[in-house]
Amino acid sequence: xxxxxxxxxxxxxxxxxxxxxxxxxxxxxxxxxxxxxxxxxxxxxxxxxxxxxxxxxxxxxxxxxxxxxxxxxxxxxxxxxxxxxxxxxxxxxxxxxxxxxxxxxxxxxxxxxxxxxxxxxxxxxxxxxxxxxxxxxxxxxxxxxxxxxxxxxxxxxxxxxxxxxxxxxxxxxxxxxxxxxxxxxxxxxxxxxxxxxxxxxxxxxxx
Numbered sequence: 001x002x003x004x005x006x007x008x009x010x011x012x013x014x015x016x017x018x019x020x021x022x023x024x025x026x027x028x029x030x031x032x033x034x035x036x037x038x039x040x041x042x043x044x045x046x047x048x049x050x051x052x053x054x055x056x057x058x059x060x061x062x063x064x065x066x067x068x069x070x071x072x073x074x075x076x077x078x079x080x081x082x083x084x085x086x087x088x089x090x091x092x093x094x095x096x097x098x099x100x101x102x103x104x105x106x107x108x109x110x111x112x113x114x115x116x117x118x119x120x121x122x123x124x125x126x127x128x129x130x131x132x133x134x135x136x137x138x139x140x141x142x143x144x145x146x147x148x149x150x151x152x153x154x155x156x157x158x159x160x161x162x163x164x165x166x167x168x169x170x171x172x173x174x175x176x177x178x179x180x181x182x183x184x185x186x187x188x189x190x191x192x193x194x195x196x197x198x199x200x201x202x203x204x205x206x207x
Contacts, residue, residue: 005032006123009052012085013038013062017108021056024112031119039063047073051080054119057102059086059093067100074101081122085115091140092191092200094133099203104128145188145206154181156207159198 008031012018015038022033034052037043040061055073059066070082083104084097094105103122106115110130121128129137147155150171157167164178171178182194191197201207 003029005030006119007053008033008056008119009043009054010036010056010085011038011040011043011061012036012056012058013060014058021115025116025119028116031116040066040069044069047077047080051077053123054081054083056083056085056115056119059084059088059097067096070097070100070102083115083118083122083128089132089136090190090192091136092189092196094136095140095203096196096199105133106130107132140190147185147188151181151185151188152207154178155185155197155201158182158185158194159201159207 005028008025010018010021010033012021018036018038022036025031025033031054035043035046041063043055057066057070061069066084073080073082081104082102083106084102085106085108086093087108088094089107097105104118104127106118106128107130110132114130118128118130153171154167157170162170164175164182167173168175168178186192186194186197189197189200191200
């Protein structure tokens with residue numbers, strides 16, 4: 001009698017990474033990769049026909065937003081478990097993906113044994129964070145950011161949805177100065193764009 005192996009799909013636009021990962025995973029007695037995709041669209045188009053037990057998803061995929069895709073997938077096919085497998089170790093990215101429904105988060109630098117453990121763990125209905133990711137979350141939750149009065153004013157304006165030009169007019173600053181403050185805020189909070197900044201500030205009630 002053939003032992004059941006957990007069926008896995010992979011979405012990652014790096015073909016060589018996909019090939020190496022498939023070869024490594026398929027040596028396992030418990031996990032098997034049946035399909036790989038380089039875009040979200042390719043995967044989405046086949047899910048009506050057949051779905052995996054676990055989906056391994058890169059956070060940066062060129063044809064769309066992986067976080068939005070996760071929200072859609074967990075709503076449409078709630079039985080599919082998702083593990084983010086990525087190079088992104090920023091607290092804001094990890095937090096966003098967890099908030100959007102991924103069941104596991106692991107870095108590409110992790111050994112294959114840890115990835116297999118993550119797959120089995122989420123398939124069993126649990127969540128999985130690698131030790132490195134847990135430490136990043138712990139540090140991120142306790143990180144204290146100190147802002148100058150000017151930075152606080154700009155941050156409030158950004159959270160209110162104002163553009164750089166509107167902020168410059170209201171605070172009597174040049175657009176270049178406002179842009180400089182915006183870049184400083186992104187760096188201080190370790191986020192990539194204003195949307196992530198505003199989401200973090202609102203969620204953590206930092207103002």
